[in-house]
Amino acid sequence: MKKLKIAIQKSGRLNEDSLKILKDCGISIDNGKDQLKAAARNFPLEVFYLRNGDIPQYLRDGVVDIAIIGENVLVEKGENITIAEKLGFSKCKVSLAIPKGETYNSVKDFEGKRIATSYPETVKAYLKEKGVKADLHIINGSVEIAPNIGLADAICDIVSSGSTLFKNNLKEVEIMLKSEAVLAVSPKIQAEEQQILQKLQFRIQSVLTARSSKYILLNAPNEKIEAISKILPVLKSPTILPLAEKGWSSLHSVIKKEDFWDVIDELKANGAEGILVCPIEKMVL
Numbered sequence: 001m002k003k004l005k006i007a008i009q010k011s012g013r014l015n016e017d018s019l020k021i022l023k024d025c026g027i028s029i030d031n032g033k034d035q036l037k038a039a040a041r042n043f044p045l046e047v048f049y050l051r052n053g054d055i056p057q058y059l060r061d062g063v064v065d066i067a068i069i070g071e072n073v074l075v076e077k078g079e080n081i082t083i084a085e086k087l088g089f090s091k092c093k094v095s096l097a098i099p100k101g102e103t104y105n106s107v108k109d110f111e112g113k114r115i116a117t118s119y120p121e122t123v124k125a126y127l128k129e130k131g132v133k134a135d136l137h138i139i140n141g142s143v144e145i146a147p148n149i150g151l152a153d154a155i156c157d158i159v160s161s162g163s164t165l166f167k168n169n170l171k172e173v174e175i176m177l178k179s180e181a182v183l184a185v186s187p188k189i190q191a192e193e194q195q196i197l198q199k200l201q202f203r204i205q206s207v208l209t210a211r212s213s214k215y216i217l218l219n220a221p222n223e224k225i226e227a228i229s230k231i232l233p234v235l236k237s238p239t240i241l242p243l244a245e246k247g248w249s250s251l252h253s254v255i256k257k258e259d260f261w262d263v264i265d266e267l268k269a270n271g272a273e274g275i276l277v278c279p280i281e282k283m284v285l
C-alpha cells in the first residue's frame with residue numbers, strides 16, 4: 001500500500017507542535033532522536049525530519065507529498081506550492097525594523113538603505129510593490145544584531161513577542177506579512193497519496209475545530225433558560241436537561257474558546273450557576 005510522505009521540521013520551533021498535531025490525529029510515530037525518517041504505526045504515513053528552509057524544494061521536487069512548514073517560508077520560496085490547511089500554531093510576523101531612536105515616516109524611508117535579512121525575496125517583493133529601492137544584505141541568523149554592528153541600517157526578520165527587537169534597541173515599523181504553521185502540498189502529489197491526504201485533513205480539521213471550541217455546562221432556573229440560550233454564542237442549539245431540583249435545568253453546549261469571557265458576566269446576571277467549561281478532544285461538524 002502507498003504511503004503519504006510528510007516533511008516536518010527536524011528541530012526548532014515547529015517540531016514539537018507538528019508532532020503533537022499528528023499525535024492528536026491518532027497517528028503514532030517513532031520519534032528517535034537521530035532518525036531522519038520514520039514510519040507511522042497506524043496510518044499510511046512516512047515522516048521525513050528536515051530543515052524548515054529546505055522543505056519548499058523537497059515539495060517542489062515531489063520528494064515529499066506534504067509538509068508542515070511556516071507560511072513565511074512559503075512566501076519566501078514556495079512557488080507552486082499550495083496550502084491545504086492553516087494549523088494555528090507558530091504565529092509570527094515578518095517585519096521591517098529600524099533603530100529605536102530614529103524617526104519613521106513611511107516605507108519610502110527605506111530608499112537607498114541597507115537592510116539585513118534572511119528573507120530577501122519577501123523584502124524585495126514588498127519594496128518593489130511600494131516603489132522603494134534598497135540594498136539587501138542576506139544573513140542566516142542573528143539578524144537583529146546587524147544595525148548595532150554597523151552592517152545595516154535596518155532589518156527584516158520574524159517578530160513574535162517583540163523581545164528580540166527590544167533587546168537590540170530596534171522598533172518594528174512595517175509588518176510585511178503574518179504567518180503561522182501550515183499544511184503545504186507538493187504540486188507533484190499523485191492520486192493515491194491525495195486520497196490519504198484527504199483522510200489526514202479530515203482528522204486535522206476535527207482536531208483544530210476541537211482546539212478552538214469548549215464544552216460548556218451550566219445550571220439555571222427554567223424561566224431563564226431561553227434568555228441564557230440567546231446570550232450563548234453556540235454552534236447549534238443547546239441541549240437542555242431537567243435537574244433533580246424542581247424548576248431548574250442543565251444547559252449543555254459548545255462555544256468558541258475566545259467567546260467565553262465575553263459572555264460570562266451576562267450568564268451570571270441571568271441566573272446561571274455551576275458553570276463548567278471543558279476541553280473537547282475531537283469534533284466532527
Ligand SMILES: Nc1ncnc2c1ncn2[C@@H]1O[C@H](COP(=O)(O)OP(=O)(O)OP(=O)(O)O)[C@@H](O)[C@H]1O
Nearest residue numbers: 012013014051052053070071072090091092158160
Ligand atoms: N519567535 C517565533 N515565534 C513564533 N514563530 C516563530 C518564531 N520564530 C520562527 N517562527 C516560525 O517557526 C518557523 C521555524 O523557525 P525556526 O527558528 O525553528 O527554524 P529556522 O531556523 O527558520 O529553520 P530551519 O529548520 O531551516 O533551521 C519559522 O519559519 C516561523 O514560521
Ligand SMILES: O=P(O)(O)OC[C@H]1O[C@H](OP(=O)(O)OP(=O)(O)O)[C@H](O)[C@@H]1O
Nearest residue numbers: 141142157158159160161162163164165
Ligand atoms: O519577537 P520574539 O518573540 O523575540 O521572536 C523573534 C525571534 O525569534 C526567531 O529567532 P529564534 O529564537 O528562532 O532564533 P534563530 O534566529 O536562531 O532561528 C526570529 O528569528 C527572531 O529573532
Ligand SMILES: [Mg+2]
Nearest residue numbers: 012013141158
Ligand atoms: Mg528561528
